[in-house]
Amino acid sequence: MLWKIEVRQRPSFFDALGAAVKKDITDLGLGKVDDVRVEQLYFIDGDFTKEDIEKIASEALFDPITEEFVARPVRSPVNRESISDGARCGVSNGVKTVEIFYNPGVMDPWEESVKKAILDLGFDNVDAIKTAKRYLIKGEISDEKLKIAGEKLLYNRVIQNTRTCPIRVKSPKYKFRLNIIDILGLDRKGLIKLSRDGQLFLNLDEMLTIKEYFKKLGRNPTDCELETIAQTWSEHCGHKTFRSKIVYSEQLTVDSKTVKSKKLINNLLKSTIMKVTKELNKPWCVSVFKDNAGIIEFDNENNICFKVETHNHPSALEPYGGAGTGIGGVIRDIL
Numbered sequence: 001m002l003w004k005i006e007v008r009q010r011p012s013f014f015d016a017l018g019a020a021v022k023k024d025i026t027d028l029g030l031g032k033v034d035d036v037r038v039e040q041l042y043f044i045d046g047d048f049t050k051e052d053i054e055k056i057a058s059e060a061l062f063d064p065i066t067e068e069f070v071a072r073p074v075r076s077p078v079n080r081e082s083i084s085d086g087a088r089c090g091v092s093n094g095v096k097t098v099e100i101f102y103n104p105g106v107m108d109p110w111e112e113s114v115k116k117a118i119l120d121l122g123f124d125n126v127d128a129i130k131t132a133k134r135y136l137i138k139g140e141i142s143d144e145k146l147k148i149a150g151e152k153l154l155y156n157r158v159i160q161n162t163r164t165c166p167i168r169v170k171s172p173k174y175k176f177r178l179n180i181i182d183i184l185g186l187d188r189k190g191l192i193k194l195s196r197d198g199q200l201f202l203n204l205d206e207m208l209t210i211k212e213y214f215k216k217l218g219r220n221p222t223d224c225e226l227e228t229i230a231q232t233w234s235e236h237c238g239h240k241t242f243r244s245k246i247v248y249s250e251q252l253t254v255d256s257k258t259v260k261s262k263k264l265i266n267n268l269l270k271s272t273i274m275k276v277t278k279e280l281n282k283p284w285c286v287s288v289f290k291d292n293a294g295i296i297e298f299d300n301e302n303n304i305c306f307k308v309e310t311h312n313h314p315s316a317l318e319p320y321g322g323a324g325t326g327i328g329g330v331i332r333d334i335l
Contacts, residue, residue, distance in 0.1 A: 001045075001046070001047070001048060001073055002043065002044070002045045002073065002074045003043070003044045003045075003048060003053045003071060003072070003073055003074065004041065004042070004043055004044075004071070004072055004073075004074045005041070005042040005044065005053065005056075005057045005061060005069055005070070005071045006039055006040075006041055006069060006070045006071075006134075007039060007040045007041075007042070007057070007061055007062045007067055007068075007069045008037065008038075008039040008040075008067065008068060008069070009037065009038075009066060009067055009068075010066060010067060010068050013066045013067075015036070015037050015038060017038045018035070018036035018037045018038045018135075019036070021036045021038070021135065021137075021153060021154070022035065022036040024149075024153050025137075025141070025149050025153065028148075028149070028152065028153075030141060030145040030146075030148060030149050031139060031140055031141030031142065031145050031146075031149075032139050032140040032141070033137060033138070033139035033140075033141060034138045034139040035137075035138045035139070036135060036136065036137050036138070037135075037136040038133065038134070038135055038136075039133070039134040039136065040061075040131070040132075040133060040134075041099070041131060041132040041133065041134055042057075042061060042110075042114060042129070042130075042131055043074070043128075043129065043130040043131070043132075044056070044114075044118075044126065044128075044129055045126070045127040045128040045129070046123075046125045046126045046127045046128075047125045048123070048125065050071070050073075052123065053071045054071055055121065056117075056118055056121060056123070057069045057071050059121060060114070060117035060118065060120075060121060061114070061117070094138060095136050095137065095138045096136075096137045096138075096141065096143075096146055097134060097135070097136055097137075098134070098135045098137065098146065098150050098154060098162055099132050099133070099134045099135075099162060100132060100133045100134075100135075100150075100154055100155040100160050100161075100162060101130070101132045101160065101161055101162075102131075102159060102160055102161075103159055103160060103161055105174075106159045106160075108129070108130065108131055110129075110131040111129045111130075111131065114129050114131065115129055135154060137149075150162060178222060179222060179223040179224075180220050180221075180222055180223075181194070181220055181221055181222070181223055181226050182220050183207075183210065183211050183214060183220055183221060183226070184211060184214060184215055184220050186211070188204060188208075191204060191207035191208065191211065192204055192207070194207070195207050195230075198226070198227075198230075200226065200227070200230035201230065201234065202229075202230055202233060206233060210226070210229060239269070241268070242267065242268050242269040242270075243267055243269075244267075244268075245264060245265070245266050245267075246264070246265040246268055247262060247263075247264055247265075248262070248263050248264075248265055249261070249262045250262075274289055277289070283297075284296050284297040286303055292307060293305055293306060293307045294306045294307075
């Protein structure tokens with residue numbers, strides 16, 4: 001049986017997340033919002049009784065001091081893959097509802113933790129788990145502005161969606177499909193369009209190089225091959241700016257005279273930061289410019305390992321073409 005558990009703040013307690021969303025909507029000028037409440041939803045599929053579900057909810061999924069929950073069965077098709085009536089949609093009593101789910105094929109970060117909690121309680125009959133977040137927005141905000149608020153504040157379109165009727169609890173079975181990209185049949189305009197539409201973010205010279213390579217092989221590339229090349233040649237992975245030749249020009253005024261200068265910098269990183277670090281060769285620099293981290297001496301017994309590089313998250317999905325490197329934070333262990 002498929003069960004749904006709704007966890008929400010008690011009415012007498014302050015909803016910090018809801019208040020933050022309300023402030024953000026107001027700051028963006030999207031509408032006059034009186035209140036925002038946030039609820040956490042759990043869909044649990046398995047051979048459970050109502051008593052089992054209430055035990056799971058009360059002992060693992062909510063804080064009895066500040067929260068309350070409602071658990072109920074959800075009517076669903078025989079295969080229990082989708083929920084047709086398990087989510088509140090639209091408007092009710094002046095409150096607009098937005099429910100956020102992870103896309104099929106995207107890992108739900110709550111799923112494994114909930115499964116483990118259920119197993120720790122002595123239940124081993126979980127078939128599937130799906131989680132969602134519900135925002136109840138009360139106030140004067142149009143559907144158009146609500147959509148903008150959702151995309152800017154509430155969810156990430158790359159990995160999430162707001163489809164609430166129906167949703168899937170179990171991901172559909174994966175069926176492999178080989179996609180061949182007809183790059184050999186494209187002219188220059190077609191290559192540029194392919195790079196743009198496919199979010200490869202490669203320039204014409206790079207696309208022509210790829211075309212020539214596969215022309216020698218006598219075949220077109222698969223989508224996987226093309227995207228692998230694009231990722232390898234991206235700014236994020238290839239550091240094309242750092243490694244390229246840069247012409248630096250400056251204009252100075254010296255003794256009322258204008259002095260112009262121009263010089264060629266061959267590899268910006270190596271000719272500046274790396275160069276001076278190696279020339280100084282400080283004894284307390286244990287390891288520099290190796291393995292994505294740096295190590296310096298802290299005292300006679302300890303070293304400190306630093307990693308000052310930031311990465312996209314989720315990797316290979318966003319931002320476009322690695323252009324947003326530096327947004328977010330380090331998500332890899334420095335070791």
